Amino acid sequence: MNLRVLYHGLGMAGKTTNLEKLREIYPNFVSDRLHQQTSEGRTVYIDMLTMNLKTKLGNKELNVSLFTTPGQERFRLLRGWLFGHVDGVVFVFDSTRGVEENLKVYQELKDYGLSGVPLVIQANKRDAECALPMDVIEEVFAGHRVVEAIASAGMGVAETFRLILKEVLDARVVAG
Ligand SMILES: Nc1nc2c(ncn2[C@@H]2O[C@H](COP(=O)(O)OP(=O)(O)O)[C@@H](O)[C@H]2O)c(=O)[nH]1
Ligand SMILES: [Mg+2]
Secondary structure (H helix, E strand, O other): OOEEEEEEEOOOOOHHHHHHHHHHOOOOOEEEEEEEEEOOOOOOEEEEEEEEEEOOOOEEEEEEEEEEEEOHHHHHHHHHHHHHOOEEEEEEOOOOOOOOHHHHHHHHHHHOOOOOOOOOEEEEOOOOOOOOHHHHHHHHHOOOOOEOHHHHHHHHHHHHHHHHHHHHHHHHHHHH
């Protein structure tokens, strides 16, 4: 079984940092950059991390691939491909930016048909002095799990990953 999890959020929110830390925490992750050729012949890439797991059920092999949404220009070129096959989303909320600014990027998930996909919110950059209070972020995302994180210090990174993996697998069981 192949599962794909997209890390989405504002530029500089800490998406790539999450993948870098996961690679340190789980040595069996293989990281790579997926290169795509544009129509103009340029090469663009997205950050990708893949892990091979054995599930407890029936010894099935599980491949989990994590992706980050790239910046504006690359995103425009790759988003059709990216959003075509996504099993779960981690929205990395940048606690040092405004709610509105974060929500604007969050809304893109709806535009690309990902509003029904299992979702975990990561409130990142909790170490920043100017970080928004947690209760404000939790209220904005009422009904969703919000994980506190300092991705650059590796805090909350594994917790976020384990939670989205659980949500994705639970959704699969329900769907049969
Ligand atoms: N203070 C602080 N900085 C962070 C945190 N997480 C990531 N960063 C920094 O934010 C910058 C952007 O991170 P990056 O992962 O490249 O963001 P991306 O654009 O979402 O992929 C980098 O300089 C990171 O070191 C955090 O929890 N706290
Ligand atoms: Mg990045």
